[in-house]
Amino acid sequence: MDFDLSPEHRIFQKAIRDFAEKEISPLVERAEEEERFPLELFPKMGQLGYLGIRYSEIYGGSGADKIAECIWAEELFRICRGIATSLFAHCHLGTFPIFAFGTEEQKARFLHPAIRGEKIAAFALTEPNAGSDVQAIESRAVKVGQSYLLRGSKMFVTNGTIADFVLVAAYTDRSKGLEGISLFVVEKGAGGFHVSRKLKKEGSRSSETAQLSFEDCLISEENLIGAREGAFRNIFKTLVEGRVVIAAGATGVARAAFEAALQYAKERIAFGRPIGNFQAIGFKLADMATWIEISRTMIYRVAWMVDQKRACTSEASMAKLFATEMAENVTSEAMQIFGGYSQMREFPVGRYWRDARQLKIGEGTSEIQRRIICHQMGLKTD
Numbered sequence: 001m002d003f004d005l006s007p008e009h010r011i012f013q014k015a016i017r018d019f020a021e022k023e024i025s026p027l028v029e030r031a032e033e034e035e036r037f038p039l040e041l042f043p044k045m046g047q048l049g050y051l052g053i054r055y056s057e058i059y060g061g062s063g064a065d066k067i068a069e070c071i072w073a074e075e076l077f078r079i080c081r082g083i084a085t086s087l088f089a090h091c092h093l094g095t096f097p098i099f100a101f102g103t104e105e106q107k108a109r110f111l112h113p114a115i116r117g118e119k120i121a122a123f124a125l126t127e128p129n130a131g132s133d134v135q136a137i138e139s140r141a142v143k144v145g146q147s148y149l150l151r152g153s154k155m156f157v158t159n160g161t162i163a164d165f166v167l168v169a170a171y172t173d174r175s176k177g178l179e180g181i182s183l184f185v186v187e188k189g190a191g192g193f194h195v196s197r198k199l200k201k202e203g204s205r206s207s208e209t210a211q212l213s214f215e216d217c218l219i220s221e222e223n224l225i226g227a228r229e230g231a232f233r234n235i236f237k238t239l240v241e242g243r244v245v246i247a248a249g250a251t252g253v254a255r256a257a258f259e260a261a262l263q264y265a266k267e268r269i270a271f272g273r274p275i276g277n278f279q280a281i282g283f284k285l286a287d288m289a290t291w292i293e294i295s296r297t298m299i300y301r302v303a304w305m306v307d308q309k310r311a312c313t314s315e316a317s318m319a320k321l322f323a324t325e326m327a328e329n330v331t332s333e334a335m336q337i338f339g340g341y342s343q344m345r346e347f348p349v350g351r352y353w354r355d356a357r358q359l360k361i362g363e364g365t366s367e368i369q370r371r372i373i374c375h376q377m378g379l380k381t382d
């Protein structure tokens with residue numbers, strides 16, 4: 001058993017950390033304030049190969065492993081959860097199904113330009129009346145000749161306002177239940193496809209989120225992912241692998257809050273000494289460091305399982321559950337350490353806390369992760 005990162009992982013960790021600190025950090029304040037994603041990052045990151053970490057070289061990716069993708073997420077989320085969320089929606093949710101299940105023609109049309117940062121991707125599963133309960137989605141795609149007619153509405157779509165293409169889940173055969181859900185690529189400008197509204201959020205403000213509508217939107221059958229109806233298993237695999245990345249991102253947010261709190265605890269003087277020297281504060285920081293360490297160790301193990309092609313549905317849910325709840329606790333403790341200054345927007349701890357809170361909801365809520373873990377143990381908890 002080897003717990004060391006490989007030399008390649010370490011080089012990559014330093015490179016992506018430097019990039020995030022030098023190129024993303026200066027953009028954060030404005031992006032959060034204006035609630036707008038800094039679009040210049042897509043071509044810049046595309047040129048550096050940061051948008052296709054796990055995708056094969058033949059598609060323009062780096063061909064790295066899942067551990068590298070977790071390093072990528074931890075470093076980006078550490079700097080800004082909002083910006084990193086948009087990048088995650090692009091680099092994983094909106095492109096993984098094309099990479100893993102799409103036709104070669106779909107990879108050429110959508111995956112290549114996405115990896116280069118020339119096209120922005122989004123993924124639309126959630127609807128106004130269906131989030132956790134995927135089977136309850138109402139979107140329908142009816143075959144008409146060589147095309148499909150799509151009707152429906154999608155909610156909380158990350159990158160919805162800026163995407164060049166959106167992967168949309170819709171029923172092609174309602175009678176088959178989940179197995180009757182298919183996945184389509186809908187391109188910006190397609191007739192009947194509209195951004196209904198941009199949503200204002202509590203956390204993750206620099207990531208743009210939208211409600212989308214599809215009114216008799218005509219999609220060529222060439223845009224049916226994998227040229228096959230019935231994509232639920234593909235969506236499920238995309239979500240399971242995505243949970244590992246979100247867990248790594250949550251660890252990054254927690255680390256940002258911990259690092260800020262540790263520095264503050266060494267500098268802030270009360271009763272004649274740095275507050276970190278009070279056991280009550282020092283022990284909080286010791287706990288925070290411990291939780292982050294547990295989280296990262298667990299995530300690397302699940303990432304390793306993904307790389308070994310082992311089933312890890314339960315472990316991915318455990319990692320997402322633990323890391324996101326840990327991030328909420330760590331960011332909350334960081335707020336406490338910052339005292340009154342935690343409420344001042346000139347300090348970023350308030351942002352870390354708002355951003356961490358939402359991590360327990362997106363990519364499957366904590367309740368849904370516990371439900372999955374129970375099901376994997378053979379318990380019918382519903």
Ligand SMILES: Cc1cc2nc3c(=O)[nH]c(=O)nc-3n(C[C@H](O)[C@H](O)[C@H](O)COP(=O)(O)OP(=O)(O)OC[C@H]3O[C@@H](n4cnc5c(N)ncnc54)[C@H](O)[C@@H]3O)c2cc1C
Binds near residue numbers: 156365366367368
């Ligand atoms: C900022 C943000 C970005 C997002 N980006 C995307 C995106 O890009 N694409 C996309 O498709 N979706 C996206 N989502 C949607 C996200 O995945 C859903 O919000 C999430 O799955 C929960 O669905 P819901 O909000 O409809 O809550 P609901 O499913 O209505 O759940 C409400 C509450 O009930 C609980 N609950 C529901 N069912 C059960 C059950 N069986 N047992 C116990 N408790 C239960 C939930 O845990 C939750 O606490 C995003 C959400 C947010 C907030």
